[in-house]
Amino acid sequence: MSELRGLRGLRAVLPLVLVALSALLVPSCRLPGQETESAVPPITATEVRPERTDFAERQPGVVNITAVRGLESTRAAGTGIVLDASGFVLTNSHVIQGATGIEGTDTDNDRTYRARVVGYDTSQDIAVLRLTGASGLPAARFAPVSTVRVGDPVTAVGNAGGDGGEPSVVTGHVTALGQTVTARDDSDGSVERLAGMIEVSAPIKPGDSGGPLLNSAGRVIGVNTAASAEPPAGSPAPRKPRGYAIPADRALEIAAQIRRGEASATVHIGATAMLGVMVRSNGTDPGARVVEIVPGSPAEAAGIPVGAAIVTFGGQGVDSPGTLTGLMLRRHPGDVVRIEWARPGGGVAAADVRLAEGPPQ
Incomplete structure (x- = not known):
């Protein structure tokens, strides 16, 4: 079992690290109030055979997330994936952990929205946000993990470095499927055990947490979550980058449960x-x-x-x-x-x- 670091805002990229990015903070803002939802249209991953495409062409449905942690006087930067036009956004739960205020900037229209937490599952590192007042947003398209093979080319898109603006794009290949890893969050030392992950050679960075891992047809096959840690200074040989993503099927299943308002032992609503x-x-x-x-x-x-x-x-x-x-x-x-x-x-x-x-x- 590998040790990883997560990608929370800037969760640093080290043995395995959750990839969110933490930085010194500005004043916190109050979260918007609850909104009620009626029928929730299903979002599913559809079978699509990958077609070659230009990896440099940015795909729609990417959100830059800033989470203010007022109790700690810090903030985290991460990434989200637009689920539908009304502003539901999929991300990692570690991106919003401790947040007293959240904003999301849709990279397709460059508008920034306040966001509320619809719900989250810390055991699976998945959360759903709602961008307040959003409409007509281009949504991401998904494909199931059953279409993924070792050796497939992939693109990881996200808010690397937490700088906002145009999403960063890095490429690589699928190196393994069904991986179990232990990921550490450098911001608070917490540890998560994540199973069934997609392992890739793309150099995922802090700030990429919650962003899409795309196949060559531009479909989301996973949610970027963790990356291998940087080697210590003076290390004799550089470590090959390893990134890890939660399969899209699992992320969408949890997101649908959250949007239906179905709490459980691991899923918190509201x-x-x-x-x-x-x-x-x-x-x-x-x-x-x-x-x-x-x-x-x-x-x-x-x-x-x-x-x-x-x-x-x-x-x-x-x-x-x-x-x-x-x-x-x-x-x-x-x-x-x-x-x-x-x-x-x-x-x-x-x-x-x-x-x-x-x-x-």
Whole structure:
């Protein structure tokens, strides 16, 4: 199993890295309100035999994404793929993680829109956004992974470097299918295990996360997600670039579930609930140890102190930070939950807490 780095905005490209790009930030903006949806037309990957085309010809349906992380005073840059003319956009969940404000610039009309999070699946690294007020956008076209073969030429398109403007284009070939990798996000050290990935030789860069991987007919066959890390300075031999993409079939299936509003153990729909704590493992003891409290948050109002270990949430046991995150993702802003925590000096305290609205997990 390889180690990768993801492509979040500028998630750096190193052993395997999620490819989003983080940078120093500007003030955050408030996310737009929820909108209701009626019937959702299906978007499917259709069988198309690749035809040779000029790789330099940019394909439609690419969005440059900027995600402001107001709680961290940073921002992330990434890429999205237009699903339909009304402004639904597919991207990686790690691109929008922690975002308190999101903007998307459609590269076909050069217009910038505020965006809201429709939903996301952190386990599959997929998210769906809606560009507020968008209409008539050229949508991307998709093809299933069943049409992909090792050796096929591919083009990766994205917001490399987070500079915006015309999308960058890099080319390569499919080098493997069905790959399982472990990807690390350099911005926060989090790790994701991703299976069934398309491996390519195209040199995907930070900022390309969420962008399209195209076949020679210009159809999207995957969502760019991770890339091999750059070798350390002074390395005797350069490492061949490796990029990894989520197959389009899987991404579209999750996107359709999100647009239907069907939550699950891994899919979160709508606004994200916030308790207002930063937690770490509690060592050999159960619970999630609180290392920081967000000022003005529900956690502060409830009197949860730094150093406490949260041991139950909504009547369910908490044995790790990951468990707490999973339980939080099943909740929504305004929910009232009972929380129990072990005090730093001994004893257990509890309180009923009304969760606030916070950034995506």
